[in-house]
Amino acid sequence: MLVVPSDTNMKPDRKDLYQFLVACQQVSVEKECPQIATLSLELPPLDPLAVLQAIAQPEDPHFYFENGNKGEAIAAIGAAITFHVPSGSARFVKAQTFIQSCLANTITTGATDLPFAGPHFFCNFTFFDDLRPPESAFPCATVLLPRWQVARCRNRSVFVANFSLSPRDNIKALHQDLCNKLTQIRWANSRWLDPVNFPNQSFQNHDFKPTANFRKSVYSALNRINNKTLNKIVLADAIDLNFPRPINLVKSLNNLRRLYPDCYTFATGNGGGTNFIGASPERLLAIYNHQLTTDALAGSAPRGKTSGEDAELAKLLLSSDKEIHEHRVVIDFICDRLTRLGLTPKVPPQLLLLQLSNIQHLWTPIQSTLPPGIHPLDILADLHPTPAVAGVPRDTACQEIRRYEAFDRGLYAAPLGWIDGYGNCEFIVGIRSALIEGDRARLYAGAGIVAGSDPDKELAEVQLKLKTLLKALV
Numbered sequence: 024m025l026v027v028p029s030d031t032n033m034k035p036d037r038k039d040l041y042q043f044l045v046a047c048q049q050v051s052v053e054k055e056c057p058q059i060a061t062l063s064l065e066l067p068p069l070d071p072l073a074v075l076q077a078i079a080q081p082e083d084p085h086f087y088f089e090n091g092n093k094g095e096a097i098a099a100i101g102a103a104i105t106f107h108v109p110s111g112s113a114r115f116v117k118a119q120t121f122i123q124s125c126l127a128n129t130i131t132t133g134a135t136d137l138p139f140a141g142p143h144f145f146c147n148f149t150f151f152d153d154l155r156p157p158e159s160a161f162p163c164a165t166v167l168l169p170r171w172q173v174a175r176c177r178n179r180s181v182f183v184a185n186f187s188l189s190p191r192d193n194i195k196a197l198h199q200d201l202c203n204k205l206t207q208i209r210w211a212n213s214r215w216l217d218p219v220n221f222p223n224q225s226f227q228n229h230d231f232k233p234t235a236n237f238r239k240s241v242y243s244a245l246n247r248i249n250n251k252t253l254n255k256i257v258l259a260d261a262i263d264l265n266f267p268r269p270i271n272l273v274k275s276l277n278n279l280r281r282l283y284p285d286c287y288t289f290a291t292g293n294g295g296g297t298n299f300i301g302a303s304p305e306r307l308l309a310i311y312n313h314q315l316t317t318d319a320l321a322g323s324a325p326r327g328k329t330s331g332e333d334a335e336l337a338k339l340l341l342s343s344d345k346e347i348h349e350h351r352v353v354i355d356f357i358c359d360r361l362t363r364l365g366l367t368p369k370v371p372p373q374l375l376l377l378q379l380s381n382i383q384h385l386w387t388p389i390q391s392t393l394p395p396g397i398h399p400l401d402i403l404a405d406l407h408p409t410p411a412v413a414g415v416p417r418d419t420a421c422q423e424i425r426r427y428e429a430f431d432r433g434l435y436a437a438p439l440g441w442i443d444g445y446g447n448c449e450f451i452v453g454i455r456s457a458l459i460e461g462d463r464a465r466l467y468a469g470a471g472i473v474a475g476s477d478p479d480k481e482l483a484e485v486q487l488k489l490k491t492l493l494k495a496l497v
């Protein structure tokens with residue numbers, strides 16, 4: 024990636040920006056290869072979700088990612104370039120090669136030092152790499168370099184435009200498009216999103232009956248655990264619902280981020296009317312300045328209705344051998360994988376609790392310094408799926424998941440996030456999630472089964488998790 028220093032207050036209507044696009048096009052002629060021109064401009068603080076609402080067209084692929092606690096949100100809209108891997112175990116390698124070849128032909132300028140400036144590649148992967156027919160709405164790997172990207176980091180906002188330039192592109196038209204988009208973005212206003220839309224009442228008190236299949240699977244999995252074929256398996260259920268009207272993506276995201284500020288609110292849309300949306304508490308991989316963090320998150324209990332009940336539930340969770348075993352296998356797996364990659368994982372000495380508004384989990388953030396030469400997607404390829412969403416031994420658990428679950432997991436429980444041009448990244452596990460299309464939603468939730476699991480409690484946990492999404496979809 025070539026960084027061209029510039030006046031960080033570059034104005035889009037100024038000649039130098041136009042000339043920058045012309046110069047990049049000239050490079051594409053000389054190199055006989057399209058060049059990606061990336062412009063970053065600081066904007067007054069704005070809400071990326073309001074921008075998503077204001078400028079995304081139904082046919083635009085898009086991506087939204089918000090971490091309320093960190094005061095960060097990022098919206099990616101439309102495609103400068105997209106890359107799909109239909110299926111196959113080489114998907115992480117192929118995605119990595121694509122990103123590296125883009126960066127080798129990227130020229131970036133403007134306010135390049137701001138957080139979230141420069142090109143970002145938004146990626147989503149399906150849980151399994153060999154998709155079952157009928158074709159899922161998302162291929163097994165997608166990488167999106169968006170046309171427009173708007174991010175907020177606390178009180179600063181940055182706008183990024185990416186253009187893939189070939190000799191025949193009309194720079195005047197592209198420059199005009201950029202100016203028009205900026206005008207639209209400046210008008211985007213988060214007040215349009217208020218007040219919070221109250222979730223669909225007809226579903227609020229819906230008592231989920233997990234499918235008969237789920238209950239049967241839990242019993243059968245417990246048999247396999249007892250006869251030692253498996254140590255742990257995470258079984259999920261999917262519930263299909265029809266809403267009275269088309270589900271509104273932006274309003275639902277707005278609800279999710281307010282209901283679950285401790286989670287990552289996310290959505291990815293394929294530009295064909297299907298969106299995958301959720302509020303996940305589980306960070307699979309974050310890398311900032313060569314410092315890596317990954318979460319072991321497994322072992323769950325509801326939140327209490329009173330502070331006394333809540334404290335009691337937390338105490339039980341922290342002292343339950345069964346929950347600790349369910350959690351410990353995740354820590355061991357992650358540490359083993361990171362060590363094999365040449366990292367030195369640091370694990371806090373005591374178990375921690377991640378208390379969300381509706382549920383609490385055992386939580387161990389694992390950290391390491393990243394040695395040079397390891398790409399974030401190398402790590403993702405090794406970590407996914409962790410025993411937090413698959414099981415132990417992993418291959419057996421994955422085969423059994425396919426046998427037990429009558430639905431395709433699609434993007435559920437799979438990695439979703441972004442990578443920048445310097446190897447920084449943030450990926451979450453796509454749990455507490457739903458696939459939405461028009462007025463239809465498929466909600467997913469799962470629970471880890473180990474020796475000592477009580478089927479009724481696992482069913483209750485799945486019901487509780489399903490409600491995460493149901494509360495927010497409108």
Ligand SMILES: C=C(O[C@@H]1C=C(C(=O)O)C=C[C@H]1O)C(=O)O
Nearest residue numbers: 320322323411454468469470471
């Ligand atoms: C599988 C899910 O969650 C996972 C399973 C957990 C458990 O069984 O305790 C806890 C957190 C997640 O790692 C889900 O929410 O669908």
